[in-house]
Amino acid sequence: MEILEIELLTNDIEGTFGFYAEMLGLQIISRNKDWVSFAAGATKLTFRYSKTEKPIYHFAFDIPNNQLLEAFAWVESRTEILEVIPxxxxxxxxxxxxxxxxxxxxxxxxxxxxxxxxxxNKSEKPFDGASIVSISEIGFVAKDVSKLCDELVDKYGLPVFSMQPKLDKFIVLGTESGLFILAAEGKDWYPTKIKAKSFWSKVVFSINGKTQEIEVMA
Structure with a gap:
């Protein structure tokens, strides 16, 4: 599965532009006062302005698998990296x-x-924002994770990720190149204490040669 496009909400367009364009160095695709789009490798990442709430999402960038420590040092020089264990x-x-x-x-x-x-996906180029391969994970939140899993499997033909057993409050759908992380409402987003909550999002993805779209209504 490939994640082609992601649309999320923000209540700070200017700050979001500064973080992703200047701190992470993502290429700007388009921008106006209400939205901004970036190229996160092969994935188009769009933030739309919303003044009504302050949403929190979880998503992941694939990086070249021979550049973990180089990427770590590059990001750490720009922002704080979180502890996963002490x-x-x-x-x-x-x-x-x-x-x-x-x-x-x-x-x-x-x-x-x-x-x-x-x-x-190894790379010999020095790591920077242009080295990001794609967005490979996006979190979806539901009160009943098993029910959401069944709905997505039935509607979109998504497989349960073979490397991750299904749990009561955590299920992963997709393949190594693209994953939907299904988390129970109120569960901590690893590695933080932030409680998972559903917010509006839209995802365009491709699986088995077919392009499909999911719109999550909070």
Whole structure:
């Protein structure tokens, strides 16, 4: 599965522009007073202005799997990286054969850079924002995760991610190149104490050669 486009809300367009364009160095696709779009590798990332709420999302950037430490140092020179356990800022997902690190954007969204060692995406170019491969994960939140899982599987033909067993409050759908992270409402977004809550979002993705769209209504 490939995540082609993501649309999210923000109540701070100017701050969001500054974070993603200047701090992360993402290419700007388009911009006006109500929205801004960036190229996060192969994924189009759009933030739309909303003055009614301050949403918090979780999503992940795939990075070249030979540049985890280089990416870590590059991001750490620009913003604070979160601890995943005391005195350690790199998460080791052994079942997924992947490692990652986390940080906040200007909105308080929980961002992740993840190196998946099963994928062929090595790079010899010095790491910067243009090195991001794609957005490979986006979190969806529901009171009943199993029900949401069944609905998405039935409607879109999504597979349960083979490397992650289904849990009561946490289910992952998709493939290594693109994943939907289904979290129960009120569950902590790892590695923070921020409680998962559903907010409006729109995702365009491709699976089995078919492009489809999910719009989440909070």
């Amino acid at each position: 005195n350690d800022k790199i998460a080791d997902f052994r079942n997924w054969n992947a490692k990652s690190f986390y940080f906040y954007d200007n909105n308080g969204n929980i961002l992740e850079c993840i190196a998946r060692f099963n994928l062929e």
